[in-house]
Amino acid sequence: MSAYEELKPRFAEMDTQVLSVLVNNLPTLQAWSRGLNTSFPVLSDFWPHGQVALLYNVLRSEGVAERAIFVIDKEGIVRYVDIHDINDDPGMNAILRTLKEIESK
Amino acid sequence: MRTYSHISRDTALASYAAWDQGKFWEMHDLLFENAPELDRDVIESLARKLGLDMDRFIKSMDNMDHLDELQKNLDMVHDLDVWSTPTVIINGTMIKGAQPYENYRQEVDKALKELSSLDALGYLKSAFLGLIQPSAAYADGSAFGQGQVPLWVPAPRMKPTNEVRVGQKAPDFTLPSAQGGEITLSDYRGKKNVVISFFPAAFTPT
Numbered sequence: 196m197s198a199y200e201e202l203k204p205r206f207a208e209m210d211t212q213v214l215s216v217l218v219n220n221l222p223t224l225q226a227w228s229r230g231l232n233t234s235f236p237v238l239s240d241f242w243p244h245g246q247v248a249l250l251y252n253v254l255r256s257e258g259v260a261e262r263a264i265f266v267i268d269k270e271g272i273v274r275y276v277d278i279h280d281i282n283d284d285p286g287m288n289a290i291l292r293t294l295k296e297i298e299s300k
Numbered sequence: 301m302r303t304y305s306h307i308s309r310d311t312a313l314a315s316y317a318a319w320d321q322g323k324f325w326e327m328h329d330l331l332f333e334n335a336p337e338l339d340r341d342v343i344e345s346l347a348r349k350l351g352l353d354m355d356r357f358i359k360s361m362d363n364m365d366h367l368d369e370l371q372k373n374l375d376m377v378h379d380l381d382v383w384s385t386p387t388v389i390i391n392g393t394m395i396k397g398a399q400p401y402e403n404y405r406q407e408v409d410k411a412l413k414e415l416s417s418l419d420a421l422g423y424l425k426s427a428f429l430g431l432i433q434p435s436a437a438y439a440d441g442s443a444f445g446q447g448q449v450p451l452w453v454p455a456p457r458m459k460p461t462n463e464v465r466v467g468q469k470a471p472d473f474t475l476p477s478a479q480g481g482e483i484t485l486s487d488y489r490g491k492k493n494v495v496i497s498f499f500p501a502a503f504t505p506t
Contacts, residue, residue: 268493
């Protein structure tokens with residue numbers, strides 16, 4: 196989350212909106228995102244539980260989401276998918292590379 | 301017709317009356333805290349404690365405004381042959397009485413597995429049948445208690461394989477934001493690229 200924050204100017208340059216999605220309820224996410232001081236929307240996919248995670252096929256049977264990233268272009272087309280190892284930090288490079296590709300077209 | 305005690309009926313009606321004023325769960329909690337001594341005087345003192353409009357509350361109780369809904373719920377419970385509290389129904393499988401977590405989990409896992417192998421669009425419907433079951437909670441799948449917690453949940457329709465792949469149209473959604481308001485993915489169409497980042501859950505390592 197903080198990595199997104201650091202790259203905020205880059206995302207702005209590249210006309211890109213970052214949305215975080217979590218399966219927790221709003222009060223939890225409010226407490227959580229306040230601590231992280233994030234300026235991007237933190238979305239609550241709590242009820243019906245994990246419906247958007249299900250829609251993107253990243254809801255695990257224990258009720259949490261995968262650590263997953265989807266990059267979507269301005270036409271609404273998916274341009275990058277990373278269902279990442281849940282215990283690993285996916286980093287930012289692949290996202291930035293995808294956005295650059297989108298920009299160059 | 302199923303029989304029930306007057307105390308059960310009055311507490312159920314009180315919950316409905318509190319629901320009308322946006323305090324269903326608050327009343328629910330107080331009723332459980334104060335059981336089993338719940339005569340009309342106690343119920344009214346609880347309503348007062350919650351700061352409800354007492355004229356409205358008492359009128360609702362005296363007129364039994366919600367008796368029809370209560371009866372519909374009892375009829376449904378009767379139709380389903382439910383006699384234990386709690387009873388949980390997961391995709392048609394009934395789990396009676398309070399059982400270990402693992403039993404519920406198994407059924408949910410099974411239901412999810414069945415769903416993902418369905419050819420057509422599917423539904424996961426789970427009904428939570430406790431002491432009180434306002435009819436609106438199942439009638440249209442919407443929330444009751446003024447939009448807080450639905451008891452009957454139509455889960456999203458799933459296609460057989462719904463992996464989202466590169467080159468596909470991103471499934472649209474609308475979700476509430478912790479910063480207030482709601483965000484709809486398609487609102488960014490034609491304006492911005494979007495990075496959607498799913499995190500396992502809050503307060504897990506980021």
